[in-house]
Amino acid sequence: MKDSQPPCTRCKKRGLPCTVNKSLQMLLESDSVWKEAIERKIHDLETGLTRVSDHLSLPTVNSASDEDEHDDDHRIAEPLRMPPPAQVSPQAEKHTPHNFEIVMDPDSGPAAIPGSVVSPVLMGGVEPDRAEHDVIRRGCVTLEEAQRYLDVYQNRLDHFLYRIIGDRRTLAQVRAASPLLLAAICAVGALHLASPAFEKCYEEFVAIAAAHTFSRRNTVDDVRGLCVAAFWLSSISWTCIAAAVRISTEIQLHRSIFKALTGDRTHYLRTRLYYLVYVCDHHFSIVFGRPPMTREDDAIRAAAQFLDTENAVEDDSRLVSQVHFWSVGSEIYATFGIDVERPLTRHMIEPLRRYGIKLDNIRADWTERFSYNKYVGNYPRKGVGLHYHFARLYLCSMAFRGIGQPGFKSSDVALDIDEIANSAILSATAILRAVVTDTEIQSYLNGLPTYFDVMIAFAVVFVLKVSTKYSSSVRIDSGETRQLVAELVSVLKGVTASMHPRHLLASVAHGAEKLLAKCSPQDLGPVPANAHITMSQPTFDEGLYDMSYAWNDNSFDNFYMGEFDFLSNQDTFSNFQPDLRYQSLPQL
Structure with missing residues (x-):
């Protein structure tokens, strides 16, 4: 081009219009600006989707990890992808026909419970991120509000039911133990303090409890949370105690009585929790004409012996008196229908x-x-x-x-x-x-x-x-x-x-x-x-x-x-x- 101005010599000879294209450098610079803008938009979109999924307890969508971006040659944004089966989101576990295996237990004796020799062992699943269900982290209640609810629960309500949560705990200990227990305490505490936050706490507990429905990693503190809700939240009492009975059976609370009688404190706490489940179950079964889900098993028959253990206190006597009352109630129900x-x-x-x-x-x-x-x-x-x-x-x-x-x-x-x-x-x-x-x-x-x-x-x-x-x-x-x-x-x-x-x-x-x-x-x-x-x-x-x-x-x-x-x-x-x-x- 003469004086760097079009048309070029070739186009001029052929009588063609001449258009100057951008240089390769200009193309690369433009592409870099476009890519950065798209990356920002994708990041903003991911942040928004994460907030929505957390609120609705939906599976999250993960982007490429930062570890994959250390090399400049690989700094092109990866497309959104769902996590592999082994990395299930905190809100839901994968339930497929292939994520467990049956393990034959060669150490089982000939008098073992039949199902114990073919217990399913989980494979591929991960422990849900329970912190995601923390009502304080989710912004439903403040630390100060949660402390008030815990105080009214531990200083008053829990003593009407013979201390469901057991030994006194700090708010940090409750949060670490179970988000379900924390949510239940906040809902019940808000109800009895006539707090305007009750509606939100109630709905949050229901959402968290629903998210834990199919979890296979529930704990004794999750059972405690369900009992707290069942005893005081009338609208969902039957649903909560049904889940508590199922989970307590899965984690074998009813079998802890044998070691509790020998003085084992861990099994003592598990046994008294089973008695609470038994009492709560009967509160909402017999008087409503429903067959109780818990039965008169070894743990119930040994209630009087339980009081002779070294760990028993007066609250346990009150609890056992309830077991005796409802044991008679079960007999009345079975006799008269x-x-x-x-x-x-x-x-x-x-x-x-x-x-x-x-x-x-x-x-x-x-x-x-x-x-x-x-x-x-x-x-x-x-x-x-x-x-x-x-x-x-x-x-x-x-x-x-x-x-x-x-x-x-x-x-x-x-x-x-x-x-x-x-x-x-x-x-x-x-x-x-x-x-x-x-x-x-x-x-x-x-x-x-x-x-x-x-x-x-x-x-x-x-x-x-x-x-x-x-x-x-x-x-x-x-x-x-x-x-x-x-x-x-x-x-x-x-x-x-x-x-x-x-x-x-x-x-x-x-x-x-x-x-x-x-x-x-x-x-x-x-x-x-x-x-x-x-x-x-x-x-x-x-x-x-x-x-x-x-x-x-x-x-x-x-x-x-x-x-x-x-x-x-x-x-x-x-x-x-x-x-x-x-x-x-x-x-x-």
């Missing part, structure tokens, strides 16, 4: 009396064994009395089975049924009077597990039903009964005024008030308010123990046949509007 339409017969009366005697003995044996507790006052002793009346009401309410059906209260059992029915009334009213008259018990209500709230609710429904639908076997002061329920409503409204609106007891208070209002004076008939009612023929309707029958056009589930849940009766309790998300939570 759940058919509420079948009247009691002659051969059922004597077993029922024997179970009543067992409950009496448990109450007598344990009530005076417990002393004042610096965290929960006289609850250890008073709790025995409440549990006794809960169990006694469950047992004696069977006197009303089959009422109105042919064969109900036949001549050979009439007097026995009268006696048993009156015992049910006494236990139900004892429960309500304990709440109404004992201010210390009232102070426990914002802390006791969900089971107490449910049994208080059932006692209310029971006494109102009996006082408005008379029976020849029951003598009851209807006016006094209504007054007792009215006083209970007043107490519950006062107690729940400072509670979180999602606390189950707040629903019970609203429900009891509505139910009392619907039990109008005309339902009591023309009988004077203070008269004792006795009638020659049973006039109970068939719905006494089948609450699915309409009572004043409102449906109630039978407490022992299905979930008796005030949250599900929105027509009846029009002033209470539950968050429907709590009715359709993801299953663990």
Whole structure:
């Protein structure tokens, strides 16, 4: 080109237009600028996707590692790629038909458990990055908030359930132990402190628990976390305890009793955790008409021996007293079943009396064994009395089975049924009077597990039903009964005024008030308010123990046949509007 200006000599001779192309250097410089811009965009995109996947607990997408970029000749950005099977994301483990193998154990003796010689051994999987599920790291709660929730849990709530987390721990120790346990403590603590963060903590716990569903590396602290949630978070209690029972069985907690009896502290802690799982399972199985998932195995039969070990403390005695109560409950459930339409017969009366005697003995044996507790006052002793009346009401309410059906209260059992029915009334009213008259018990209500709230609710429904639908076997002061329920409503409204609106007891208070209002004076008939009612023929309707029958056009589930849940009766309790998300939570 003349003077470095187009056209060039060649193009000029041929009469062609001449266009100057960029030099190779210019091309390389332009390509480098473009590549750097694309790398920045890809990095920003990866950062955004990581945040989204962390929030939704989805598998992460990894870019090329920094180790591959040490050589200038290889500084070209690699395309996004999924991790190989051996590097599963922290949020989910790979479950394929080929990531385990069966190992025949040559050291097993001829009396070994059959499945122990072909136990699956994991291959290719990695321990999930549990730090990714830490609610503090995820920004759901601050360190200060988490410390407050842990304090209220360890200084109060945990002592109602005989110390689920065992020895006292710092926040750092809880975080290191299990993100599931931390999330459960934060959710339960926020609920009982009426914190506005409860909703977020609750949803976070559900997400973390769901992410751990198929994990094969769960720990005893994960079981503790599920128990904490099951005892206090009513909406997901059954789901949580089902997962806890499964995991505790997988990690063989029920077999630790043998070494616990020899003084091994690790197995002592594992055994007491198994007892907690057993008690929690029975809280949400027997009283809801479900077969318990835990059985009367060696660990349960050795509960009394467990207290003789060198590691046992008073909290263990309280725990074992519960094991004894629920062991009898299991026998009652197995003996009488759940058919509420079948009247009691002659051969059922004597077993029922024997179970009543067992409950009496448990109450007598344990009530005076417990002393004042610096965290929960006289609850250890008073709790025995409440549990006794809960169990006694469950047992004696069977006197009303089959009422109105042919064969109900036949001549050979009439007097026995009268006696048993009156015992049910006494236990139900004892429960309500304990709440109404004992201010210390009232102070426990914002802390006791969900089971107490449910049994208080059932006692209310029971006494109102009996006082408005008379029976020849029951003598009851209807006016006094209504007054007792009215006083209970007043107490519950006062107690729940400072509670979180999602606390189950707040629903019970609203429900009891509505139910009392619907039990109008005309339902009591023309009988004077203070008269004792006795009638020659049973006039109970068939719905006494089948609450699915309409009572004043409102449906109630039978407490022992299905979930008796005030949250599900929105027509009846029009002033209470539950968050429907709590009715359709993801299953663990």
